[in-house]
Amino acid sequence: MQIPHIVPTQDSALNTALTAVINNKTKPLGSLGSLEVIALQIGLIQQTTRPALMQPAIVIFAADHGVVAEGISAYPQSVTWQMVENFLSEGAAINVFARQSQCSLHIVDAGVNHDFGTRPKLIAKKVGFGTKNFIHEAAMTTEQCATALTHGIALIGGLPGNIIGFGEMGIGNTTAAAAIMQKITGLPLVECVGAGTAFDATRILLKQSVIQRAINHHDRVATPLEILATFGGFEIAMMVGAMLAAAERRMVLLIDGFIVTSALLIAARLRPEILDYCVFAHCSDEHGHRQMLTYLKAQPLLQIGLRLGEGTGAALALPLVQAAVAFMAEMATFESASVDAISPLDA
């Protein structure tokens, strides 16, 4: 398997040209805040002073986790496939928000512990019926990890647009994401473990001790791909492949919450240039997400107490990203609108 090659977006001449376009719009300098940062970023990604977003898509990667046997989630594993059914019948939060943001939604079975049969609307990329319990053995084999990455890479070729939001579904995956976070960032485990779907302190303590035992058990695991195969999930590995391929294709990557960002931690360790292509939709209320974002030097767009996943933060932030590109394309300049620009004394 070939890890996609990603080109850094930095280009000082284009940066200057884009900054001039942004600053010539009829507004005080810098007054559109984060939208200006995103407009500049997308101009650099698309290598143009006239960026445009087409056919936005959100892809939900679903899979199950063997570590649920340790009681780390408040919900049973069956919820994963039941929620996939809910996505397919358009009843989940992400269906509502994707409709509202007018983006297409794609659901991938990366490794759910359920036989869905043949379903036209479900993208069947099942690597296995859930991962192994990583407290005893690696969650997946090296081959399964490579297969998941390869499927993720291939999926991107089937998308017509130039912006992709990442979402996930998998009972137990906040435990996998917390383990990945600890291994990649080196932060103390207590900083990495949050409640997930649970709300009782006892379960958080249980999660911490399960992950600590697993980390001790797999004490030689060090490279990003080893970390992914040992502690990850099929949906997380498939997201890593899809993220790398999307950045290679110069798409905008809309990053959702805690689990999606854990996939990005792996992708960024493999290809640091990927961060040039990422827009961070929100800061989740999941304990640990803020620290992950700080580690990646990321500025999230929203902080509205979300802790759901599914790509809901990405769907909600999409209109803001579209607004950034729209103001570049549609706002008048000081010259075209005959508005007096900044006076030379203050310039």
Ligand SMILES: Cc1cc2ncn([C@H]3O[C@H](COP(=O)(O)O)[C@@H](O)[C@H]3O)c2cc1C
């Ligand atoms: C009904 C329901 C819908 C969800 N949609 C996303 N998640 C979120 O919660 C799960 C992770 O939390 P934990 O690690 O505690 O199991 C993931 O499936 C995530 O996408 C859901 C969870 C539930 C219960």
Ligand SMILES: O=C(O)c1cccnc1
């Ligand atoms: O931040 C997230 O994406 C998240 C948090 C809790 C549960 N599921 C997802």
